[in-house]
Amino acid sequence: MSGSPIDSMPTPETLEARVVRPGDAKGEPLLHGYGVQTDLAPHYAPSEQVLLSLLGELPEPVQVRRFQVASAFASAVSARDASVHAAILARRYGSATPALVSVAAIVLAERARDEVEAFLELRGDPGGEPPAALVGVDDGFVARLRDALSRVEAELPVLARAAWRPTAALCLTLEAVGLSEAWQLETALTLARLPVVMAEAMAHEPGDLHGYPIRQPPFELHDD
Amino acid sequence: MTDPIRTTIGYAAFDDNVLRGRSVRDEVFGEHTFLGAFSIALDGPVLNAAQSRALDDLGVACIAIDPRIWPLKVAWLGACRGSPWAGAAAITASLAGAMVGPHPGVHAARTCVALREAARGAGAPAEAMWAWLRARKDAGERIAGFGVPGRSGGRSSDERIALIRASMERHEVAGEHLRLVDQLTALLPTRTGMRANGALYLAAALLDLGFAPEQDPMVCVQLFNLMIWANAHESSRLAPATLQELPAELVTYVGPPRRTSPRAKR
Numbered sequence: 001m002s003g004s005p006i007d008s009m010p011t012p013e014t015l016e017a018r019v020v021r022p023g024d025a026k027g028e029p030l031l032h033g034y035g036v037q038t039d040l041a042p043h044y045a046p047s048e049q050v051l052l053s054l055l056g057e058l059p060e061p062v063q064v065r066r067f068q069v070a071s072a073f074a075s076a077v078s079a080r081d082a083s084v085h086a087a088i089l090a091r092r093y094g095s096a097t098p099a100l101v102s103v104a105a106i107v108l109a110e111r112a113r114d115e116v117e118a119f120l121e122l123r124g125d126p127g128g129e130p131p132a133a134l135v136g137v138d139d140g141f142v143a144r145l146r147d148a149l150s151r152v153e154a155e156l157p158v159l160a161r162a163a164w165r166p167t168a169a170l171c172l173t174l175e176a177v178g179l180s181e182a183w184q185l186e187t188a189l190t191l192a193r194l195p196v197v198m199a200e201a202m203a204h205e206p207g208d209l210h211g212y213p214i215r216q217p218p219f220e221l222h223d224d
Numbered sequence: 225m226t227d228p229i230r231t232t233i234g235y236a237a238f239d240d241n242v243l244r245g246r247s248v249r250d251e252v253f254g255e256h257t258f259l260g261a262f263s264i265a266l267d268g269p270v271l272n273a274a275q276s277r278a279l280d281d282l283g284v285a286c287i288a289i290d291p292r293i294w295p296l297k298v299a300w301l302g303a304c305r306g307s308p309w310a311g312a313a314a315i316t317a318s319l320a321g322a323m324v325g326p327h328p329g330v331h332a333a334r335t336c337v338a339l340r341e342a343a344r345g346a347g348a349p350a351e352a353m354w355a356w357l358r359a360r361k362d363a364g365e366r367i368a369g370f371g372v373p374g375r376s377g378g379r380s381s382d383e384r385i386a387l388i389r390a391s392m393e394r395h396e397v398a399g400e401h402l403r404l405v406d407q408l409t410a411l412l413p414t415r416t417g418m419r420a421n422g423a424l425y426l427a428a429a430l431l432d433l434g435f436a437p438e439q440d441p442m443v444c445v446q447l448f449n450l451m452i453w454a455n456a457h458e459s460s461r462l463a464p465a466t467l468q469e470l471p472a473e474l475v476t477y478v479g480p481p482r483r484t485s486p487r488a489k490r
Contacts, residue, residue, distance in 0.1 A: 001235060001242075002237055002238075002242075003237065003238055004235050004236050004237055004238070005236060005237075005238060006235070006236050078475065079470070079475050080469050080470040080471075080472065080474075080475050081468075081469060081470075082301040082302075082304050082305070082467055082468055082469070083301075085301055085467075085470060086297075086298045086301035086302060086314055086318075089294060089297055089298055089301070090295075090298055090318040090322070092294070093294045093295065093318075093322050093323055093324045093325075094321055094322045094323035094324075095317075095318045095319070095320060095321050095322050096320050096321030098320065099317050099318050099319070099320040099321055099322075100318075102313075102314075102317035102318075103298065103302070103314050103317050103318045106302055106310050106313050106314045106317065107301060107302050107310065107314055109310070110302065110305045110306075110307055110310045111305060111468075113305070113307075114305045114306070203479075206323075207323060209294060209324075209373070210376070212294070213474070214292050214294070214297075215292065216470070216474045217464070217466035217467065217470060217471070217474060219291055219292060221290070221291075
C-alpha cells in the first residue's frame with residue numbers, strides 16, 4: 001500500500017466512551033457511573049435504568065410513574081401503523097429476526113421523528129395558549145391518560161389545559177419526566193413500541209405471502 | 225497492540241483512490257464501467273467490455289418496479305413519512321433471510337452449479353438434470369430457482385427470463401450455465417408443473433460472467449438498487465397517509481378478546 005492521508009490525520013488513538021464504562025475482567029460496566037450489576041440491577045426497575053440512560057441521573061419516583069404510564073400509552077401500535085405493517089410484511093416474506101428488528105426500529109424511528117418534530121415546532125410557549133395544531137377532538141385517549149396518571153399519583157396539570165391531540169399529550173407527559181430534547185423523546189417512543197411491533201410481526205407465518213392483502217392500500221398506477 | 229483487520233478492498237491515497245490494488249484515476253476510470261468496477265470492488269471477476277454491457281443489460285432486464293411487490297412495499301412503508309433513507313434502509317435490512325429478492329440468489333446459484341454437475345458427462349444432460357430435480361422434489365426439498373410468484377393472478381411465466389437471456393446473447397457472453405438451464409426449462413413442461421424463475425436465470429447468467437454463488441445476492445442488490453431507491457424516493461415525495469396509517473376498515477383483528485389483569489381486578 002502507498003501512503004494515505006488517513007494515516008496522517010491528527011486524531012486520537014482511542015474511541016472516547018462517555019456514558020458506559022465497559023465491563024471487563026477487572027470490573028462490571030458502569031452506566032453514568034453506577035454499577036450496572038451490583039447497584040442498578042438489584043435496586044432499580046428497567047424503566048428507571050432507561051431514564052438514567054436518557055437523563056444521566058436517577059429519576060424521582062413521580063418521574064418513573066409518569067414515564068411508565070406514557071410508555072404504556074405509546075406502546076400500542078397496531079397493524080394500522082407503517083412500522084407494524086412493514087414488519088408483518090417482511091416476516092411474511094421470510095426476513096430473519098434481526099432484519100425484522102431493524103425494519104421495526106427504522107420505521108418506528110421515522111414515526112417518532114415525525115411526531116416529535118411536529119410537537120417541538122408547534123408547542124410554543126409552555127405557559128401560553130395551547131397551539132391550535134396540537135389540539136383536536138379527544139377520542140378518549142387523553143381522558144384515559146389523565147385517569148391513569150391520577151391512579152399512580154402523577155397527575156399532570158398541563159393535560160387539563162386543552163383538548164390535546166394524543167401525540168401532543170404523550171410528548172407533554174414525557175417532557176414532564178425530563179425528556180425535553182428530540183433524541184430523548186424519539187428514543188423513548190421508539191423503545192416503548194419496539195417489543196409490540198416484534199410481537200405482532202412474529203405472530204405471522206413466514207412464507208405465507210398469499211395471506212397478505214397485496215392490493216391494500218390501493219395504488220392507482222398510471223402511465224403518465 | 226491491536227491486531228489489524230486485513231483487507232484488499234482499497235484505500236484513500238494522495239490525489240487518488242485505490243480499488244482492490246488498482247488506481248481509480250489511472251486504471252479504473254475510463255477502463256471499466258460502473259458495474260465492472262463494482263465487480264472488482266466485490267472481489268469478483270474482472271469483466272471485459274462485453275461482459276460489463278451484459279451486466280448492465282441484466283440490471284435493466286430485472287426491472288420490476290411495481291410498488292405492490294412485497295419488498296418494495298416495505299420501502300414505501302419506511303419512506304412514507306418523508307425520508308427516502310429510511311425507506312431504502314428498511315427494505316435493504318428486510319432482505320436478510322428473505323425468500324424473495326436478492327437473498328435467495330445464492331441458493332439459485334447453487335442450484336445451477338448442482339445442475340451443471342448433474343449434467344456433466346451425461347449423454348442426455350436435460351434428462352440428467354431433471355432426474356436430479358425430481359429426486360429433490362420427491363424428498364420434499366424446496367429448490368431455489370423454481371416457482372413463479374403471481375401465477376395465481378395470471379402470471380404464466382417469469383417475464384424477465386427472455387430479457388435475461390437476451391442480455392447475455394446479444395453480447396455473446398452466454399455460457400454453460402445458461403445453456404443448461406435453457407435445456408432443462410425446455411424439458412420441464414413435458415414432465416412437471418414446475419417452472420424456472422428469473423432468479424435461476426439470473427444466477428446462471430452471473431455464474432457465466434464469472435461470479436461465485438456467494439456473490440450473487442450482492443450483485444443482485446446492486447442491480448435492484450434502481451427499484452429500491454426509486455420506490456423509496458417516490459414514497460418520501462408523496463408521503464401517503466394511507467401507508468402512514470392504514471384505514472381502520474383495512475385491518476381485521478383476530479387476536480385474543482379483552483381480558484382483565486389480576487391487578488386491575490383488585
